[in-house]
Amino acid sequence: MNYDILEEIKKSQSTKELWGILAQNMMRWGVPYVASWVGSVPGNAQIETNRPEWWMQYYLEQHHPINDPAIQHCLYHKGFFFYSTTDDQPSHIPPEGARILSEAKDLLGFNSGLVFPVFCNENRLGGMSISFETPLQDLEKMPIKDFSEMLVCCNVAFERFAQIHNKKITPEGGLVSREIDCLSWLARGLRTADISKKLNISDATVSFHLNNAKKKLGATTREQAVARAIVLQIITPN
Structure with a gap:
């Protein structure tokens, strides 16, 4: 694990600095885009991403967060949600959601993704979205150690992101x-x-x-x- 990167993320003083460090590091796992939000989506969430500004403007103007299956997963479910932008979508993803994923592939060029909600003491704090250049079937071949390291890096970034936005994270008790x-x-x-x-x-x-x-x-x-x-x-x- 690259502890120097984690230290840089911990010490970042702004979301711009934080995301610059994270985005550069994520490229070694074939991740062109990463996004995170603190709060409710859609709603009053603080969103940070290295996706192009024109895409985010279009995404919000079209009210895509309401139908984005990745966002919906983070709002109502736990755990990881892997998805493909290239294959036929599973039946539980409605046509509007499938269209959003297809647009992401055509306009941003990524082929698969992973999203997950972030909790503290069962309270939803927000979530993270990771976009991959590789197809979903290749993503599933990523070594467990690399996958875990990537997730730790993203979670450290989220924790720092929440701190910068004054989101208080209070553990239940001390560790032995x-x-x-x-x-x-x-x-x-x-x-x-x-x-x-x-x-x-x-x-x-x-x-x-x-x-x-x-x-x-x-x-x-x-x-x-x-x-x-x-x-x-x-x-x-x-």
Whole structure:
């Protein structure tokens, strides 16, 4: 994991500086565009993206957030939503949503995407959207370690983005030493089995500590828990 990039993101003083750092780093994963928002979409959300200004103006003028399947997922669901802009869309995506994805491919040139909502203590804070040059079937071949590193980087950016916009993120409670140990090794790229060997505890115990850490940090994924712990200076993975 590139800890220097994470430190740069943590220390960024404006959304423009933050997104410049993030966008440049995301290119190594074939990501031309990334977007994030704090608040409700559509509504009074603070949106930041490196997508062209003309596209964002058109996107908002056409009221696309109302029908964008990626936005709708972040409003009403949890977890990751992978989508393709090139294939026939699944039946649960309405025609208007499919048209938006087709426009994104034709006008912006990306072939697949990933969106996910961000929570703190079960409250929706906003979400992130990542656009990929590669087709969806190739995206699914990305090594787990690279995928996790990319998600940690995006989540650190979101946490800093929220801080800049004065969105208070308050974890439920303090972490115990074993939870911090497990998170620290997870931030270094180790998986559950590797962490159990490092700490001489069982895989189940590692999972137990990581799940507790997630809950205390108000996170819904391991990557978000790591990112929040880094931004709050609970762990220093380097």
